[in-house]
Amino acid sequence: MRNLDEDTITQAVLARHTGAADARLREIMTSLVQHLHAFARDTRLTEAEWFEGIRFLTEVGHITDDRRQEFILLSDTLGLSMLVTALNNRKPRACTESTVFGPFHVEGSPEYPLGADVANGARGEPCYVRGRVLALDGSPVPNAELQVWQADADGLYDVQYKGAHEHRARGTLHADAEGRFHFKSIRAEAYPIPHDGPVGRMLDALGRHPWRPAHLHFMITAPGFERLITHVFRNGDQYLDSDAVFGVRRSLIADWVEHPPGRTPDGGTSEVPFYTLDFDFVLAPAT
Template structure:
């Protein structure tokens, strides 16, 4: 039977069209999305030209996605959606390290490195040693935990942003924790940096008077058998923009001191020059859902 499509009947007409969706979760998501989008349109009453501009904006987002840059993730980040998803999914993981956003520059092929190796292949930044321990929420070590590490250099750029300037794999490494769950590696102190602003997300920030900067940080993904995978950051205490991260990713528990050390013996032990920065942080994983 034909149905008159009006402001009052529009939402029900569309949600009813999903009645034969076999996947219950997909049905829930589509019907909820439809209701919220229809409510948004009723509230803001966009003109056809404004709606066309919105579609054009999303089209441009897609055009700016490449193998090394994900503009949709960037949009999700600056709207706070990425952090909201992480925060909701981190509920109930009491005692575990808090999660935060993946970011647009993660690569699945980080080079495997031995504990103690450096991920700074250029050597222009301030030397830094990062060390810590991976454990479960009960305090037991997680030997063999795999840590995927990546960061910007001391100039605020990832390797994929500067092909031909930075060596491929600079600032990246895949490490395996030892029998006691310990890990350590050498690097340089990362720099604050702006997220890419040469695309539609940058235009959005400019239109809203927002800055594009992120505080200095190191990305970490940790995996261990029987435990939930953790995606998080380690933020440099005192870094500019810690209080105003463009992607809302800072959590107090993730801010750590990068302590200045001027100890020749310790520098020799870690294979760095003095003075250097030392960052200690532990990573605690919750049990995987059964």
């Protein structure tokens, strides 16, 4: 143990893990050490590069707070978040695909009745969203809970505004007994992930852009079914093939249909053009 070198250090570290009481922790840490050491050997990592990596991770920690989760952004932009999502959400082919959670979900979002305006004053063009929550056999899933959230026309979520206390463009609704839901919001717009910190500088150094295609977040839960975390992406968006966080799936792309001023789906009247989005979700049975 006193004469460790580059050829023996890995096994020496792994030997220290044998006393771990949690077998899964031991498995994960063993693989992590093996891959980290292999990475350092493969790239011939220099001390200066190692220190730069430590400095980078320290900055990621310093900028993270209750409004901004830079570690999730880092995981997202490296494709790790989507990889973990894919590994843990293998579903029957007919089920709606999952995608990344993102850093802007809020627990306890305001509850709205069906048909309500969840935008709550958020800037953007009006959009009426309709759909159903279904089981794999096509039967309705009654009273499913739907949490929805999105960015506004400026590409910002409500929690990104300093001093903001009122939730906008997010809410919780429940489907009816036939699995149907409908609500009013705003048209989804493309936006850049926060890129004024270390993750943004990393993207810039790699020649990558920070943009996400326009999308609307959904988290759907119902007894007897697996929780679904997903987005619906707006068809025609220029960033569908280069999403900064690799979250796009072909099955999640839908049309936001534009309508001229006039009668709206909720029976009202709009003096400006508006959009409609129709999308059904198919939940996987709980296992």
